[in-house]
Amino acid sequence: MDENQRDKEKFLFPQSSYRGDFTPENLMFNSNLQEFAQKVSYICNLETNGKIAPQEAYRQIKELWQNLRKSIKNLGINDQK
Numbered sequence: 001m002d003e004n005q006r007d008k009e010k011f012l013f014p015q016s017s018y019r020g021d022f023t024p025e026n027l028m029f030n031s032n033l034q035e036f037a038q039k040v041s042y043i044c045n046l047e048t049n050g051k052i053a054p055q056e057a058y059r060q061i062k063e064l065w066q067n068l069r070k071s072i073k074n075l076g077i078n079d080q081k
Contacts, residue, residue, distance in 0.1 A: 018030045025076060026077070028075055029075055029077055032068060036065075036068045039060075040061055043057050043061055
């Protein structure tokens, strides 16, 4: 990947550094959460600008939410105390 592609990736998919209690699971969930938030933002913008229907935006966001919930379960985040 050349420098222009890396810059474009950073712009389109920004990632903030993790500042919470470090575990590999928490770090992975944080990454999943940031990706979820970025995709929801894109979907909202597409719907706001009339590029996709509200029902399609809802369907896509619901699917992303279900995937995020699966990641919590798969990572065992709820089991940690």
